[in-house]
Amino acid sequence: MNETKKKHEHKDCRKLLGSLSEYVDGELNEELCSVLKQHMEDCEDCKIVVDTLRKTVNIYHMTAETEALPGDIQQRLFKSLNIEEYLE
Amino acid sequence: MNDHENKVEAEGFSLKLLQGGNPEEFSRLVNMYSSKIYRLAIKMLNQQQDAEDVLQETFIKAYRGLKSFDGRSKLSTWLFRIATNEALMILRRKHPDFLSIDESLETEEGEQEPVQIVDWCCLPENEFLSEETRKLLDAAVQTLPESLRVVFLLRDINDLSTHETAEVLGLSDTAVKTRLSRARLRLREELSVYFGERVNVIREAQRNESIEISSSREEKLFLRSKGEDENE
Numbered sequence: 001m002n003e004t005k006k007k008h009e010h011k012d013c014r015k016l017l018g019s020l021s022e023y024v025d026g027e028l029n030e031e032l033c034s035v036l037k038q039h040m041e042d043c044e045d046c047k048i049v050v051d052t053l054r055k056t057v058n059i060y061h062m063t064a065e066t067e068a069l070p071g072d073i074q075q076r077l078f079k080s081l082n083i084e085e086y087l088e
Numbered sequence: 089m090n091d092h093e094n095k096v097e098a099e100g101f102s103l104k105l106l107q108g109g110n111p112e113e114f115s116r117l118v119n120m121y122s123s124k125i126y127r128l129a130i131k132m133l134n135q136q137q138d139a140e141d142v143l144q145e146t147f148i149k150a151y152r153g154l155k156s157f158d159g160r161s162k163l164s165t166w167l168f169r170i171a172t173n174e175a176l177m178i179l180r181r182k183h184p185d186f187l188s189i190d191e192s193l194e195t196e197e198g199e200q201e202p203v204q205i206v207d208w209c210c211l212p213e214n215e216f217l218s219e220e221t222r223k224l225l226d227a228a229v230q231t232l233p234e235s236l237r238v239v240f241l242l243r244d245i246n247d248l249s250t251h252e253t254a255e256v257l258g259l260s261d262t263a264v265k266t267r268l269s270r271a272r273l274r275l276r277e278e279l280s281v282y283f284g285e286r287v288n289v290i291r292e293a294q295r296n297e298s299i300e301i302s303s304s305r306e307e308k309l310f311l312r313s314k315g316e317d318e319n320e
Contacts, residue, residue, distance in 0.1 A: 017199045021269035048207045049276070052283075055209045056276045057244055059216045063225055064245045069123040073140055077122060078115070080144045081151065086115035 012039055013046050020046075024054040092159025099163050106154050114154075118147055121164060124246045125171045131229055131241050132175040142178065146171040161255050168248065169256045172238060179234060199270055204280030208287050215286055228278035232271055239264055240271035 016036055022028040023036055040047045069077075078087045096103040100120075105113035125146055129139035149170050157166060215221065229237060242253040243264070254264045 014201065017201070017273070018266070018269055021272050022265060024272075045202075045205050048205050049202045051207060051209050052280055053272060053276045056279050057272060059221070059279070060225060060244050060275075061247075062216070063222055064127065064247075067123070067127055069126050073126065073143070074122065076140065077118065077144055077147065081114075081118065081147055083111050083115040083118065086112055088119060 010043070010045070013043060016046065020050055020053055024050065024057060090159075095159055096163055101163060103157075103159065107157070109154075114151060117150075117163065121167050122147070124164075125167060128168065128171055128241050128246055129175050131226065131245065132172075132234070132238060133178060134226075134230055138175075138178050142171055142174045145174050149174075162252070165248070165252050165255050168242065168246070168252075172242075172256055176234075176238075199273055200277070202273065202277065204277050204284060206280055206284035206287060208280065208283035211283060211286055211290070215283070224279070224282050228275050231278060232274060236267050236271040236274070239267040240275070243268050244272070 093103045129142035
């Protein structure tokens with residue numbers, strides 16, 4: 001075990017867990033943000049959790065953007081609303 | 089023009105035309121939000137027919153309700169509220185033991201401690217865009233309890249702000265943040281199991297490739313030296 005791992009006992013990780021989501025959104029308050037950044041310098045595990053959490057959110061954003069309404073469902077919707085003539 | 093009309097105008101619609109029953113303006117509204125409403129419904133209910141029912145019912149109710157739309161919230165927020173209520177109604181009908189989406193859940197389920205600690209961010213981009221990944225993403229969302237799922241879908245899939253999500257669900261902003269955090273952490277766990285495995289597979293393939301390359305290089309060297317021997 002290296003020196004940093006010995007010093008780091010992971011007792012802060014649990015406390016910081018609830019802040020990670022706001023951190024990846026860039027919405028965490030300044031004070032907690034600097035505590036978390038400091039913590040991640042010594043804690044590789046939390047850094048991985050933050051990176052993969054950010055990636056998780058990104059992948060969902062990316063995929064959602066490419067999902068369009070299926071054409072047949074759109075047609076039936078316009079028909080049910082009596083606005084078929086405005087179907088693009 | 090009053091404040092409420094201004095708000096609707098800011099979303100690109102004329103409240104006057106909508107409330108007057110103008111079909112062209114209404115169809116613009118349908119075009120603008122139908123994809124997002126269907127996406128919310130299909131991921132909430134995981135069933136195409138139910139999702140289509142929610143979609144149709146949302147706009148039928150919106151058409152009827154536009155006259156009394158008070159403009160206190162954005163049109164989109166109002167539509168998502170109708171759609172969410174429709175979807176929740178179907179869930180309740182199908183699962184009578186379904187819990188309501190209220191604040192009382194807050195204390196029951198805390199954040200789960202992360203178990204999967206694998207850095208899979210380095211995977212090639214096409215790994216994240218495959219059909220298999222898309223299925224995995226949808227399946228992972230289905231593992232979330234409804235109270236977390238609906239928050240995640242509104243915030244991260246439909247891109248609503250924390251406050252708009254809170255308005256749709258009648259929750260506080262803090263409750264939305266807490267639920268979003270729990271939902272994302274759970275999804276991260278699910279995705280880490282799969283992508284962590286992909287990292288291993290790719291590493292293994294690279295290792296085998298490098299062994300193959302080095303052994304074929306050795307072979308070539310051997311043949312060359314053999315050839316040299318024979319030439320001598």
